[in-house]
Amino acid sequence: MKVEGSTKTYKYLKVWPGRSQAWGWRDIGTEHSPCMQPADVEEVVKKSVQTVVIGLGMSEALKVPPSTAECSEKQGIDVRVLQRGQAY
Template sequence: MSSPEIASLSWGQMKVQGSTKIYKDCKVWPGGSRDWDWRETGTEHSPGVQPADVEEVVKKGVQTLVIGRGMSEALKVPPSTLEYLEKQGIDVRVLQTEKAVKEYNALAAQGVRVGGVFHSTC
């Protein structure tokens, strides 16, 4: 099962291949995608992406996880999250969201089992 391409990105809107939904923030993994609802884990811009935010994607068996920090990189990624991913043996890339989407799509096109969590606004 391959990772779906992110078909489009603009401020506050993301479309993922194979889904008719328009996401504001989303999680993607080999074979699927869904809304990334920050309320599930109490996530805020600071301290940022929690281990609980990425755990679901990690459990899908990804080799690499791409984190999109937002268009202006307002979303932080604390050391605890990076340490969690390292302990799981996951290669992690933390980038501004437009760059993150390009990186994710390039890895997906190469057949890498890549997942992502993307914030499409600030």
Template sequence: MSSPEIASLSWGQMKVKGCSTTYKDCKVWPGGSRTWDWRETGTNHSPGVQPADLEEVVKKDVKTVVIGRGMNEALQHPPWTI
């Protein structure tokens, strides 16, 4: 099974192929996608993506995780997350 394709991407809007939802931020994995609500883990642009942000996707037994940095590359990913 492969991850759904990103159908379109523009400022504040991401569409996933085969999904009727328009996301501001999202998590995508083989077989699904959902809104990524930064408030769930207290994520901010700095220090950035927290290990807790990735737990859900990693538990889905993915082989590769791609972390986007946003349109202006403002979202950080600290060493402890990598």
């Protein structure tokens, strides 16, 4: 994936206003099972964003348990879990 204004190309990424970076989704043990964890969105949430968009990946293989969305929603952040094509 490419981010407007960046020369980098990403396979997996995190994006927030003014910045994008590669997301090493296996860095904290995230796999298709045990799903996306609250720690996966923690860094983005700390950037004072209003909305977090989580793409489910190819074939919607990545699952997002309620606890992942709830931790962000408790802080007033809108969480949208979308199919791959809709997420970007």
